[in-house]
Every structure is written in C-alpha cells, then in structure tokens.
Amino acid sequence: MPRFSSDGVDIAYFDEGAGDPVLLIHGFASTKEINWVNPSWTKTLLGAGYRVIGFDHRGHGASQKLYDPELYHTRLMAEDACNLLAHLGLPRADVIGYSMGARVGAQMALLFPQAVRSLVMGGLGIHLVDGVGLPQTVADALEAPSLDDVPDAMGRTFRAFADANKADLKALAACIRGSRQVLSREEVGRIFQPVLVAIGTRDSVSGAAAPLVELLPDGTQLDIPNREHNPAVGDKVFKEGALAFLKARP
Template sequence: MPTFISDGLELSYLDEGAGEPVLLIHGFGSSKEINWVYPGWVKTLTEAGRRVVAFDHRGHGASAKLYDPALYHTRLMAKDAKTLLDTLGLPRADVIGYSMGARVTAQLAITEPATVRTAVLGGLGIHLVDGVGLPQTIADALEADSLDDVTDPMGRMFRAFADTNKGDRKALAACIRGSRQSLSRDEVASIQQPVMVAVGTRDLIAGDPRPLAELLPHGQVLDIPNRDHNPAVGDKVFKSGVLEFLAAHA
C-alpha cells in the first residue's frame, strides 16, 4: 500500500477507481480494509464510477503508532484527511465517515469546508453533540493482560476485535482517551454541506440520528434496519442509501 506523510507521520492509504472522488474515513479500532474493503464499499463505489480514497488513521492498520492521547485529537485526524487529499491533488471530495470516522468527518467539514462537498455520518447520531464517543472503559479493556480479565461487555467486544485484527492495543487505548471531542450545537449548525446521518436502528452507541439531522441546515436521516453498531457498516441499505444521496448531490 502507498503511504503519505502528515504531521511527520507515515500513514497508509489506498486510491482506486476513476471519477469524482470519495474519501472514506474508518472508525475506531478498524482500518481501511476492515471498514471499507472487506464489506464491499470500495467495490460498490468504484463500480458506480467513483474514485475511492481511504486511509488508516494514526495508530491504526498499517499507519504509524502513537502512544500520547493528545496526538489523537479528532482535529488532528481531520488534518490527516486533508493532507491526503492535498497529496493527491484533490481540492474537494464527498466524505463518508463511520463512528469515530464520522466525528473526524464533521471536524473536517467545519475546519476545511471547501474540501467537503457532501458528508455521510455513519454510526453517529446526536452523540456527536451530547456524547464523547466510546467509553474510556474500552481503554482499560485494551490494556488488560488478557481477554479473560475483561468483564465489561463493550470492552470485551473491542478487545476481542483488536486481538483478532492484531491491532496495537496500547496505541488504540491512547486513541480512545484522546479522541473524545464533541461538537456544540452551534458548530453543527455551521455545517452547510448536505449531510446524511446513517445509523442502525439497533445501534446503542451512536445516539438518535434525528436530533442531529435537525441541527444540520441540510441534514437527512437514513435508518439502517435491524442493525446494531458494527454490522451496520456493510449493510446493503446503507450502501444503496449512500449511492442515492451522492447521486442526488452530484
């Protein structure tokens, strides 16, 4: 995989297809492959005539690992996304983020509005405003000696996910502690781009999508039926809804 340099860090990315660019920003503990390649997003978008760009966040996948929580502020990760687009000579893109990646997408839409043509906030509803992301108990689970020592159900889920995918658990724990930024209602209201808020109807992590969409000047909701947080990523309703949204704002 090719790499680019952002903030002095070497970050891994992919660039496939041709056409109008779409930037994909993955969630916590995941990677460009886990979030976007394996569930079929890259195939779906390239077959729809789009150029697809995705990268591994700092601390994730094949990108540089960091252990200071302060280096995982979502604005720094949004800067990574902007740097990748600049590296590829892309002044603007449609941006799809999931979970933590949706927080980064929202930050990018605020700090670099000319860069974001449209945005999809997947797996994140009103907790963008009234929540600070995944609980810090996940960091404790990641730092436990073994999975057997973790009793918290959500902690066990993310610890098992990290173990399965050979994630750097120390780096991921630092990320959980450092990427807990919410936005104010005024900040959300300043996002002028068309935004789709897509959340599984059984998702207990994201928060209700409707109050968030109501705060957005050009927000709309996509319900992903009968899906909780992680399985919603690859759902066909999510994919088809995003394709319709992108086509409507081409």
C-alpha cells in the same frame, strides 16, 4: 501500499478508480480494509464510477502508531484526511465516515469546509454533540493483560476485536483517551454541506439520528433496518442510500 507523511505521521492509504473522489474514513479499532474493502464499499463505489480513497487512521492498521493521547485529537485526524487529499492534488471530495470516522468527518466539514463536498455520517447521531465516544473502560480493556481480565461487556467486545486483528493495543487505548471531542449545537449548525446521517435502528452506540439532523442546515436521515452498530457498516440499505445521496447532492 502507498504511504505519505501527514505533518510527520506516516499514513497508509489506497487510491483506486476515476471520477468524482470519495474519501472513506474508518471507525475506531478498524482499518481501511475491515471497514471499507471487506464489506464491498470500495467495489460498490468503483462500480458506480467514483474514485475511491481510503486510509488508516494514525495508530491503526498500517499507519504509524502513536502513544500520546494528545496526538489523537479529532482535529489532528481531520487534518490527516485533508493532508491526504492535498497529497493527491484533490481540492475536495465527498466524505463517508463511520462511527469515529464520522466524528472525524464532521470536524473536517466544520474546520476545513472547502475540502468537503458532502458528508455521509454512518454510525453517529446526536452523540456527536452530547457524547464523547466510547467509554474509558474500553481503553482499560485494551490495556488489560488479557481478554480474560476484562469484566466489562463492551470492553470485552473491543478487546476481542483488536486481538483478532492483531492491533496495537496501547495505540488504540491512547486513541480512545485522546479523541473525545464533541461539537456544540452551534458548530453543527455551521456545517453547511449536504449531510446524510445513517444509523441502524438497533444501534445503541451512536445516539439518535433525528436530533442531529434537526441541527444540520442540510441534513437527511437514513434508517438502516434491524441493524446494530457494527453490522450496519456493510448493510445494503446503507450502501444504496449513500449512492442515492451522492447522486442527488449538488
């Protein structure tokens, strides 16, 4: 597995195919494999003729684990994404992010606009503006002695997921506490790239798509029918909508 140093942080990534580059940014407690390879996103994009690049966030997967919450600011994670493109000699890419990855992608589009050709935001709607991400109880659940010691339903879900994937629980808890940045409405209005906001119609985590699309200068809404937050990641409607969006963007 290739790796590179992003300002001193060791980041694992993959880089496959040829054509226009698409950068995939996974969600919290996930990995590049769980979020993108296993649900066939990489296969779908490669089959459509794209060069597909994905990486594990700091604290996740095969990348370096950090335990200071301040090192998980979403600007730093956006810098990791930009640094990967620079490492590969790519001036820009289309970006697809899911959940926390969409939050990082939005920061990337705002702060490093030259690096983002277009942005697909899956699993994140108006909570980009009025929500700081997962509640602090999830961090508490990750730090509990065991799953049996977690009373909170959402905390149990993420703790069970992290345990199943043998994740570093302390690193994930630090990430929850450090990656709680929102964008203002004015900042969202400065994201000039084409943006697709794709959310499951049963998603209770993301916040509504329509209010965010209204704030974006070039936003499009995609409803993923009858899907909750996590199952929406690999939905056929999401993939087909993203491919159509990439084909139509300038």
